[in-house]
Amino acid sequence: MIADIEARPVETAELPDDPLAFSIEAYKRGWTDGLPVIPPTPERVKAMIAASGRDWDEVLGVMAPRSGVVSVEAVAVNAVLAGCEPLHFPVLVAAVEAICQPDFNLAAINATTHPVAMLVLVSDAAARAAGVHSGAGVFGPGFRANICIGRALRLVQYAVAGARPGAGDLATMGSPAKIAFCAAERADATPWEPYHATKGLEADAFAVTVFPAEAPSNIQDHASTTAEGLMATIAGAMGHCGHNNIVAPHKGHPILAVGVEHAQTIAASGWSRADVQAYVVEHAKFPRDRLGAEFLASLKPLRKELPELLPIAQTPEQVQVFVTGGPGKHSMFMPTFGGTLECTVAWTPKSR
Amino acid sequence: MSIQVLTPFTNIYVAKKAMAPRPASLRGLRPGILENSKPNAQTLMEAWVDGLRETTELGELTIGHKAVTTPPSRQTLDLLQANCDFVLVGTGDCGSCMAWTVRSAVALEERGVPTVCTGSHVFREQFQLEAEHCGMPNMRFVFIDHPLGGISPAAVRAKAMKALPDMLAALDVP
Numbered sequence: 429m430i431a432d433i434e435a436r437p438v439e440t441a442e443l444p445d446d447p448l449a450f451s452i453e454a455y456k457r458g459w460t461d462g463l464p465v466i467p468p469t470p471e472r473v474k475a476m477i478a479a480s481g482r483d484w485d486e487v488l489g490v491m492a493p494r495s496g497v498v499s500v501e502a503v504a505v506n507a508v509l510a511g512c513e514p515l516h517f518p519v520l521v522a523a524v525e526a527i528c529q530p531d532f533n534l535a536a537i538n539a540t541t542h543p544v545a546m547l548v549l550v551s552d553a554a555a556r557a558a559g560v561h562s563g564a565g566v567f568g569p570g571f572r573a574n575i576c577i578g579r580a581l582r583l584v585q586y587a588v589a590g591a592r593p594g595a596g597d598l599a600t601m602g603s604p605a606k607i608a609f610c611a612a613e614r615a616d617a618t619p620w621e622p623y624h625a626t627k628g629l630e631a632d633a634f635a636v637t638v639f640p641a642e643a644p645s646n647i648q649d650h651a652s653t654t655a656e657g658l659m660a661t662i663a664g665a666m667g668h669c670g671h672n673n674i675v676a677p678h679k680g681h682p683i684l685a686v687g688v689e690h691a692q693t694i695a696a697s698g699w700s701r702a703d704v705q706a707y708v709v710e711h712a713k714f715p716r717d718r719l720g721a722e723f724l725a726s727l728k729p730l731r732k733e734l735p736e737l738l739p740i741a742q743t744p745e746q747v748q749v750f751v752t753g754g755p756g757k758h759s760m761f762m763p764t765f766g767g768t769l770e771c772t773v774a775w776t777p778k779s780r
Numbered sequence: 781m782s783i784q785v786l787t788p789f790t791n792i793y794v795a796k797k798a799m800a801p802r803p804a805s806l807r808g809l810r811p812g813i814l815e816n817s818k819p820n821a822q823t824l825m826e827a828w829v830d831g832l833r834e835t836t837e838l839g840e841l842t843i844g845h846k847a848v849t850t851p852p853s854r855q856t857l858d859l860l861q862a863n864c865d866f867v868l869v870g871t872g873d874c875g876s877c878m879a880w881t882v883r884s885a886v887a888l889e890e891r892g893v894p895t896v897c898t899g900s901h902v903f904r905e906q907f908q909l910e911a912e913h914c915g916m917p918n919m920r921f922v923f924i925d926h927p928l929g930g931i932s933p934a935a936v937r938a939k940a941m942k943a944l945p946d947m948l949a950a951l952d953v954p
Contacts, residue, residue, distance in 0.1 A: 598875030767849030
């Protein structure tokens with residue numbers, strides 16, 4: 429279908445050149461999330477496009493709910509606004525391609541009242557090229573590439589998809605993870621194959637995966653010295669009620685970001701990623717009888733049976749596991765929206 | 781002083797879609813329901829069908845099921861297309877179910893089945909925008925007072941009856 433769709437050049441506008449006045453006017457016009465923005469001059473946009481090696485009018489998809497045609501040029505304009513440098517741009521373009529895939533289900537992602545955000549996980553090779561951080565504080569502030577790429581993806585949603593809070597993005601409360609949510613995997617510290625290899629890619633592939641993720645929730649365990657002990661804590665934290673994965677365990681892909689030290693503890697017991705996934709399926713469960721009768725009744729149409737312990741996933745392959753972050757004995761759990769899947773896009777860099 | 785910049789917006793792509801011909805009368809027609817497993821959705825739409833039967837003779841009811849946030853299966857669409865002369869689709873009482881209520885109705889209309897999209901009133905504007913962006917701006921809607929979830933079956937039926945005149949109008953019944 430995309431082959432039949434034309435991307436028209438974006439329009440131009442005259443705005444004040446004073447930095448603060450420019451940002452305020454851009455905000456009034458609905459271009460930004462409220463933070464300051466960089467003027468997308470034709471020169472800056474051109475440099476951004478050149479970094480991708482793509483044509484300006486290449487159509488990457490059509491974005492719901494506005495049915496906006498997302499071109500490489502439009503992504504470049506939003507990238508400049510968000511503060512991206514050209515070296516960030518290939519990652520952003522791939523992330524846009526990922527969220528335009530049907531499995532990502534953008535129509536539901538943007539319309540839902542659920543606080544689903546878009547976690548961009550960058551492969552090691554792509555992260556090194558773009559400067560995406562994978563160490564201490566990986567999901568927080570302080571790292572330009574992480575913040576700018578994550579923010580630019582959200583601005584594309586604003587302008588092209590029309591997903592604005594309260595109109596197009598109907599999240600009841602939203603989430604700080606919707607501002608910017610981008611990280612890389614600790615390829616130097618993961619005891620398992622890189623996450624993107626689980627998607628059939630080579631370990632050194634340039635790739636991103638975008639997850640339909642809630643904001644991360646911490647899991648701390650400073651005491652356990654074995655995989656059995658540590659995974660009991662982790663599965664216990666994941667198997668709580670109220671998130672979408674426990675409502676629809678047959679289709680969600682819950683995410684476990686394992687901290688480096690936790691990963692070392694788990695691997696030292698001889699556990700593989702598959703062992704972690706299987707353990708989560710078996711043990712991340714919530715007691716049925718602690719739920720109210722009315723809520724349980726609402727689950728019955730979705731399930732063949734309601735066992736005593738309600739799982740958050742039914743098969744190990746549903747559980748998404750990667751290693752990231754810095755020193756410390758913490759991991760993080762991210763429930764997902766449910767009727768949507770993570771999508772991966774790989775590319776060949778210009779220099780190869 | 782000013783600066784020339786490029787704007788972040790793009791053109792849209794909407795393929796216009798034709799709605800199914802509307803029936804001249806409901807008499808003898810076979811109703812259908814496509815319910816999305818939201819709490820009370822089926823109860824609401826069954827109440828409307830019951831309400832319609834009080835004044836009009838209708839054929840057998842067929843109920844199709846879908847998940848909240850994803851499209852109906854081809855088998856479900858086939859079932860409703862084969863057995864129904866009109867279908868109530870719903871219910872959109874949150875965001876993602878609204879989006880896929882509209883998109884499911886579009887799929888049935890394209891198969892020649894007249895539909896009515898149902899939802900709760902706080903999402904009225906989004907229903908209309910979704911239909912426009914799906915290429916079917918004249919889609920028929922009926923809204924009940926929000927919320928639908930977390931209320932008793934009796935309260936659901938009361939909301940359905942209050943909106944029954946709207947349902948008749950949406951079905952284009954003279």
